[in-house]
Amino acid sequence: MLLNGSTFTSVHDVANLSALIEEGLRVKAAPLAWSNIGRHKTLGLIFFNPSLRTRLSSQRAAWNLGMNTLVVNVGTESWKIEMRDGVVMDGETVEHIKEGAAVIGAYTDILGVRAFATLTDKHADIGENVLSKVQQYACKPLVSLESALRHPLQSFADILTIEEVRREQRMKHRPKVVLTWAPHPKALPQAVANSFAEWMLRADVDLVITHPEGYALDEAFTQGAYITQCQDEALECADFVYAKNWSAFQGNDYGKVLLYDTSWTITAEKMRRTRNGKFMHCLPTRRNVEVADDVLDSSASLVIRQAENRVVAMQTVLKCILENL
Amino acid sequence: MLLNGSTFTSVHDVANLSALIEEGLRVKAAPLAWSNIGRHKTLGLIFFNPSLRTRLSSQRAAWNLGMNTLVVNVGTESWKIEMRDGVVMDGETVEHIKEGAAVIGAYTDILGVRAFATLTDKHADIGENVLSKVQQYACKPLVSLESALRHPLQSFADILTIEEVRREQRMKHRPKVVLTWAPHPKALPQAVANSFAEWMLRADVDLVITHPEGYALDEAFTQGAYITQCQDEALECADFVYAKNWSAFQGNDYGKVLLYDTSWTITAEKMRRTRNGKFMHCLPTRRNVEVADDVLDSSASLVIRQAENRVVAMQTVLKCILENL
Amino acid sequence: MLLNGSTFTSVHDVANLSALIEEGLRVKAAPLAWSNIGRHKTLGLIFFNPSLRTRLSSQRAAWNLGMNTLVVNVGTESWKIEMRDGVVMDGETVEHIKEGAAVIGAYTDILGVRAFATLTDKHADIGENVLSKVQQYACKPLVSLESALRHPLQSFADILTIEEVRREQRMKHRPKVVLTWAPHPKALPQAVANSFAEWMLRADVDLVITHPEGYALDEAFTQGAYITQCQDEALECADFVYAKNWSAFQGNDYGKVLLYDTSWTITAEKMRRTRNGKFMHCLPTRRNVEVADDVLDSSASLVIRQAENRVVAMQTVLKCILENL
Numbered sequence: 014m015l016l017n018g019s020t021f022t023s024v025h026d027v028a029n030l031s032a033l034i035e036e037g038l039r040v041k042a043a044p045l046a047w048s049n050i051g052r053h054k055t056l057g058l059i060f061f062n063p064s065l066r067t068r069l070s071s072q073r074a075a076w077n078l079g080m081n082t083l084v085v086n087v088g089t090e091s092w093k094i095e096m097r098d099g100v101v102m103d104g105e106t107v108e109h110i111k112e113g114a115a116v117i118g119a120y121t122d123i124l125g126v127r128a129f130a131t132l133t134d135k136h137a138d139i140g141e142n143v144l145s146k147v148q149q150y151a152c153k154p155l156v157s158l159e160s161a162l163r164h165p166l167q168s169f170a171d172i173l174t175i176e177e178v179r180r181e182q183r184m185k186h187r188p189k190v191v192l193t194w195a196p197h198p199k200a201l202p203q204a205v206a207n208s209f210a211e212w213m214l215r216a217d218v219d220l221v222i223t224h225p226e227g228y229a230l231d232e233a234f235t236q237g238a239y240i241t242q243c244q245d246e247a248l249e250c251a252d253f254v255y256a257k258n259w260s261a262f263q264g265n266d267y268g269k270v271l272l273y274d275t276s277w278t279i280t281a282e283k284m285r286r287t288r289n290g291k292f293m294h295c296l297p298t299r300r301n302v303e304v305a306d307d308v309l310d311s312s313a314s315l316v317i318r319q320a321e322n323r324v325v326a327m328q329t330v331l332k333c334i335l336e337n338l
Numbered sequence: 339m340l341l342n343g344s345t346f347t348s349v350h351d352v353a354n355l356s357a358l359i360e361e362g363l364r365v366k367a368a369p370l371a372w373s374n375i376g377r378h379k380t381l382g383l384i385f386f387n388p389s390l391r392t393r394l395s396s397q398r399a400a401w402n403l404g405m406n407t408l409v410v411n412v413g414t415e416s417w418k419i420e421m422r423d424g425v426v427m428d429g430e431t432v433e434h435i436k437e438g439a440a441v442i443g444a445y446t447d448i449l450g451v452r453a454f455a456t457l458t459d460k461h462a463d464i465g466e467n468v469l470s471k472v473q474q475y476a477c478k479p480l481v482s483l484e485s486a487l488r489h490p491l492q493s494f495a496d497i498l499t500i501e502e503v504r505r506e507q508r509m510k511h512r513p514k515v516v517l518t519w520a521p522h523p524k525a526l527p528q529a530v531a532n533s534f535a536e537w538m539l540r541a542d543v544d545l546v547i548t549h550p551e552g553y554a555l556d557e558a559f560t561q562g563a564y565i566t567q568c569q570d571e572a573l574e575c576a577d578f579v580y581a582k583n584w585s586a587f588q589g590n591d592y593g594k595v596l597l598y599d600t601s602w603t604i605t606a607e608k609m610r611r612t613r614n615g616k617f618m619h620c621l622p623t624r625r626n627v628e629v630a631d632d633v634l635d636s637s638a639s640l641v642i643r644q645a646e647n648r649v650v651a652m653q654t655v656l657k658c659i660l661e662n663l
Numbered sequence: 664m665l666l667n668g669s670t671f672t673s674v675h676d677v678a679n680l681s682a683l684i685e686e687g688l689r690v691k692a693a694p695l696a697w698s699n700i701g702r703h704k705t706l707g708l709i710f711f712n713p714s715l716r717t718r719l720s721s722q723r724a725a726w727n728l729g730m731n732t733l734v735v736n737v738g739t740e741s742w743k744i745e746m747r748d749g750v751v752m753d754g755e756t757v758e759h760i761k762e763g764a765a766v767i768g769a770y771t772d773i774l775g776v777r778a779f780a781t782l783t784d785k786h787a788d789i790g791e792n793v794l795s796k797v798q799q800y801a802c803k804p805l806v807s808l809e810s811a812l813r814h815p816l817q818s819f820a821d822i823l824t825i826e827e828v829r830r831e832q833r834m835k836h837r838p839k840v841v842l843t844w845a846p847h848p849k850a851l852p853q854a855v856a857n858s859f860a861e862w863m864l865r866a867d868v869d870l871v872i873t874h875p876e877g878y879a880l881d882e883a884f885t886q887g888a889y890i891t892q893c894q895d896e897a898l899e900c901a902d903f904v905y906a907k908n909w910s911a912f913q914g915n916d917y918g919k920v921l922l923y924d925t926s927w928t929i930t931a932e933k934m935r936r937t938r939n940g941k942f943m944h945c946l947p948t949r950r951n952v953e954v955a956d957d958v959l960d961s962s963a964s965l966v967i968r969q970a971e972n973r974v975v976a977m978q979t980v981l982k983c984i985l986e987n988l
Contacts, residue, residue: 045703053370055398063742065758069733069770073705076731081401083394092388092622101626103523108390108622111634116621116645120394198753296766297742297758301751309761320766378695380723406726408719417713417947426951428848433947436959438715441946441970445719 019123019154019337021330022144023163024212030172031217037173037322037329044077044328050335051080057121058158059085061128061143066296066320067158067166071125074327078335083121087113096142110146118151123334127158130202132260132268138162154334156327162231164204166330167295168212170322174315175218175253177322178291187219188252189288193244194224195303196277197258200270205295206259207234214238223247227271229263244277251287253315254279256294256304281307291315344448344479344662346655347469348488349537355497356542362498362647362654369402369653375660376405382446383483384410386468387454391621391645392483392491396450399652403660408446412438421471435471443476448659452483455527457585457593463487463527479659481652487556489529491655492620493537495647499640500543500578502647503616512544513577514613518569519549520628521602522583525595530620531584532559539563548572552596554588569602576612578640579604581619581629606632616640669773669804669987671980672794673813674862680822681867687823687972687979694727694978700985701730707771708808709735711778711793716946716970717808717816721775724977728985733771737763746792760796768801773984777808780852782910782918788812788852804984806977812881814854816980817945818862820972824965825868825903827972828941837869838902839938843894844874845953846927847908850920855945856909857884864888873897877921879913894927901937903965904929906944906954931957941965 015033020026027033040047056075058068072082087094094113095106102109118124128143138161148155157165179188190213192206211234213220220238222230229240241247248254256279261269278301284290292304292314300306308314340358345351352358365372381400383393397407412419419438420431427434443449453468463486473480482490504513515538517531536559538545545563547555554565566572573579581604586594603626609615617629617639625631633639665683670676677683690697706725708718722732737744744763745756752759768774778793788811798805807815829838840863842856861884863870870888872880879890891897898904906929911919928951934940942954942964950956958964 048703053373053402055401057394065735065742065763066766069707069735069767072731072733073770076705077703081397083397085390085394092390095625099626099631102624103627107624109625111625112621112623112641112645113390115642116391117394119642119646120398120649296762298762299752299757300745300759300761301749302753306749316762317765317769320762321769324770378698378727380726382719406722408722410715410719417715420950424951424956427949428952432949433715434950436950437946437948437966437970440967441716442719444967444971445723445974 016333019334020148021165021334022155022157022160023165024168024215030215033329034172034176037169037325038176040329040332041325047078047332049079050332051075051078054122054335055081055083055120056123056125056331057083057085057117058125059087059117059127059147060158061087064127064158066323067127070323071158071327074324074331077328078331080331085117096146111150114147114150115152118153121153122338123154123156123331124151125156125158128160130161130204132200132202135267154338156330159204161202162204163208163211164295165208166323166326167205168208169326169330170319171209171255171293172212172216173322173325174293174319178315184252187217189250190218190220190253190255191247191251192220192222192255192257193247193279194228194277195256195258195279196273196275197299197303198273200260200268201258203230203259203262206230206257209255209257210234210238221247225272225274225277227261227263227266228259230259231262245286248283248286251290254284254287254290254292256292258303275302278302278305279308280305281311284308284313293319296320341658344659345473346490346659347480347482347485348490349493349540355540358654359497359501362494362650363501365654365657366650372403372657374404375657376400376403379447379660380406380408380445381448381450381656382408382410382442383450384412384442384472385452385483386412387452389452389483391648392452395648396483396652399649399656402653403656405656410442421467436475439472439475440477443478446478447663448479448481448656449476450481450483453485455486455529457525457527460592479663481655484529486527487529488533488536489620490533491648491651492530493533494651494655495644496534496580496618497537497541498647498650499618499644503640509577512542514575515543515545515578515580516572516576517545517547517580517582518572518604519553519602520581520583520604521598521600522624522628523598525585525593526583528555528584528587531555531582534580534582535559535563546572550597550599550602552586552588552591553584555584556587570611573608573611576615578616578618579609579612581617583628600627603627603630604633605630606636609633609638618644621645666983669984670798671815671984672805672807672810673815674818674865680865683979684822684826687819687975688826690979690982691975697728697982699729700982701725701728704772704985705731705733705770706773706775706981707733707735707767708775709737709767709777709797710808711737714777714808716973717777720973721808721977723974724981727978728981730981735767746796761800764797764800765802768803771803772988773804773806773981774801775806775808778810780811780854782850782852785917804988806980809854811852812854813858813861814945815858816973816976817855818858819976819980820969821859821905821943822862822866823972823975824943824969828965834902837867839900840868840870840903840905841897841901842870842872842905842907843897843929844878844927845906845908845929846923846925847949847953848923850910850918851908853880853909853912856880856907859905859907860884860888871897875922875924875927877911877913877916878909880909881912895936898933898936901940904934904937904940904942906942908953925952928952928955929958930955931961934958934963943969946970
């Protein structure tokens with residue numbers, strides 16, 4: 014059993030992380046070796062927010078296992094969903110999540126759900142309001158496609174990427190992995206950063222997090238990491254540099270952009286501080302804002318490989334769930 | 339032959355209703371028993387109006403039979419379609435229904451079409467303007483996914499649900515089925531109510547319809563039902579209570595909301611008048627407007643089972659059509 | 664080898680046109696004869712512009728070969744893509760084409776791309792800005808689903824249609840094919856006209872092009888055709904009349920509507936000048952603007968057959984590419 018149950022919403026659902034990574038590498042080596050395991054099964058993909066990589070990689074992963082995929086873009090294709098309990102629905106919402114989730118659950122065998130943080134209602138975000146309601150009412154195995162707090166498929170793809178590079182480079186030492194805040198013109202969720210920290214802290218690496226003042230992440234995700242506000246210090250001798258923007262988490266600044274400081278942009282110049290370090294980003298990325306062209310276009314960049322490994326991550330998770338259906 | 343031909347747009351296309359119901363129950367018992375019958379065949383699904391249950395259940399039904407599905411959301415994904423004949427197309431419409439339907443017909447083996455009532459052009463609605471044009475020009479077997487006047491797949495799913503419950507409860511008497519108008523903030527078509535009445539009047543049940551003054555449905559659908567404006571009377575000893583809003587049909591009030599009276603909302607209190615009656619609704623439903631939480635969240639509610647049976651209804655219809663292709 | 668490589672973006676990618684046509688007719692005769700050749704392979708379909716025929720025919724073609732299809736509607740479903748190099752992405756664009764194309768490439772085996780002319784940036788259009796960037800960064804076999812300058816799948820479907828009619832009618836003479844400009848209320852690209860000219864000039868036909876003053880196409884596509892501004896002269900004894908609107912190409916008029924003159928509309932009256940000529944159009948068409956009802960609704964119209972042959976054209980191209988993967 015690689016997962017604790019038939020849910021994949023955080024690293025806490027993983028029973029054995031190193032075994033899951035090995036399974037991922039096996040899946041990557043032979044993506045069509047289990048092409049009948051999902052035959053006549055349907056993966057539902059519910060997007061409360063837009064997606065590119067996630068939808069495409071999930072569909073490809075499902076097809077590699079013989080599954081069909083049902084895509085629902087809530088709000089654009091469908092109608093507005095009511096999330097509150099006990100409300101008199103005489104306004105704009107047309108269907109309650111209780112029925113919506115139950116019905117989609119009835120038509121599918123496994124559900125994937127994307128529901129970003131609102132960045133305005135911290136209480137709802139911390140409670141994973143949408144994800145937990147879908148899970149409660151759909152009554153089907155659930156895979157998070159990024160929730161308010163986490164993006165576990167991305168983190169799984171990231172750890173697979175790090176593991177691949179480590180083996181290819183025959184890296185003998187415990188890798189130094191740096192998660193660095195990067196500037197961005199818009200307010201973004203903390204999910205990718207939270208999740209990356211949470212996974213790295215369970216992996217065989219040293220995690221350093223660096224961000225400007227005011228950008229501390231929730232300690233629930235970062236406890237155990239070395240945290241510094243000096244990016245240069247963090248980058249020193251790094252093997253992997255993971256750049257990501259997030260908006261403020263702490264206190265009343267929740268969801269706000271406190272700073273737009275391009276001295277935090279990752280450049281080739283900065284990468285020279287690392288130990289021939291590799292650059293990582295979950296994509297999409299703002300070129301020359303989060304990271305300079307000269308990094309993304311160099312051989313140090315792992316971003317496309319990370320994206321490729323999204324198929325592997327999803328396929329491995331689906332395979333685990335299908336084997337226990 | 340369970341259908342009269344290769345069209346499913348109303349109960350009049352059903353050759354033998356009780357045999358069709360039996361076939362539906364067989365399909366539900368073994369959904370994958372005909373999983374090659376539709377191999378290399380394509381179901382086209384054309385939506386002139388939004389959909390959730392209908393698209394998803396149709397895709398699942400098609401896949402269970404080995405078919406592929408092509409989804410077209412007219413107006414959102416595609417361009418505006420001209421419906422009028424002889425017009426000089428120098429305005430906003432980009433393609434005529436004659437070409438649009440013929441082309442989609444050419445790419446598919448069976449077509450499903452959703453085209454709601456306009457509620458403003460009664461003549462067009464009664465003539466099933468869009469559905470009939472698609473049928474005329476596409477030249478392919480046609481399944482209605484809800485037209486201006488009817489929603490036959492919903493009614494077939496409803497009758498399957500009633501039949502299942504009747505058997506499970508070993509109901510010996512002829513069931514009393516009540517179709518009750520319910521309040522709603524917006525103007526809705528009569529299609530679900532029309533269709534439900536039409537199907538129930540051919541089934542082995544007693545149908546009672548209740549609605550406020552001014553909400554009489556077209557007699558073409560309701561003739562033979564007992565109709566009362568007293569909801570309490572209607573609910574007395576009911577076995578099944580089917581709630582649905584519809585806008586006015588008669589005369590100049592066509593398509594209007596005449597009343598928003600929540601004394602018509604179905605509550606647990608009202609359900610106590612019934613003979614341990616079951617609650618039904620086609621969904622989506624406005625909670626605490628059409629029906630109270632205490633009904634929807636009780637074991638009396640059949641709404642999710644009705645939604646599940648939408649797959650069964652579509653699959654049974656597709657199977658019948660495929661067997662005669 | 665019917666194609667020169669694994670790209671299909673113009674007639675110049677065709678190694679042997681008459682052999683490709685023969686292959687197309689073989690595919691049409693037995694569309695399911697190669698239904699496993701694309702098994703476990705994925706066709707990505709990227710639309711920077713809307714589509715009806717192209718998406719549907721591509722999906723059907725792919726399924727006939729056992730492929731899966733991933734559809735991406737850039738801009739509506741996804742986010743805005745940056746096309747410029749070296750730019751600081753602090754504005755509205757969320758992802759650079761470098762990453763976007765590489766990622767979609769990573770999830771697919773063959774890519775289809777639709778990217779219309781802007782009609783405002785002639786330099787970008789002539790350079791096939793979007794198509795060439797996708798090709799450069801996706802690193803996968805590429806099929807044009809209509810680019811700024813060409814619509815090769817349409818032209819291949821058109822030539823298949825002409826060849827079919829020629830054989831059915833046992834036409835012994837070299838057919839006279841007329842490409843005529845037709846009026847339209849909006850500014851349209853030249854791609855269909857360019858492409859049709861380019862293909863016809865390599866086929867065993869006589870091509871005549873007719874258009875009003877100011878509407879000359881790029882000579883790169885039309886050199887070798889007889890060009891006249893007298894539509895009546897062009898139609899004389901024509902075997903095939905292909906109507907299409909395009910906006911001005913030459914000089915500063917690029918992308919403009921210079922004329923809205925319905926004396927250029929193809930009518931039954933005009934078709935009487937032809938040698939019992941057939942009418943062709945790529946669709947969608949504006950009825951009674953580009954062509955009159957009495958032509959489209961007559962047996963002379965080949966437009967639906969052209970649309971059907973879009974499946975054949977795409978399937979033949981995909982089959983060629985799959986055989987060389």
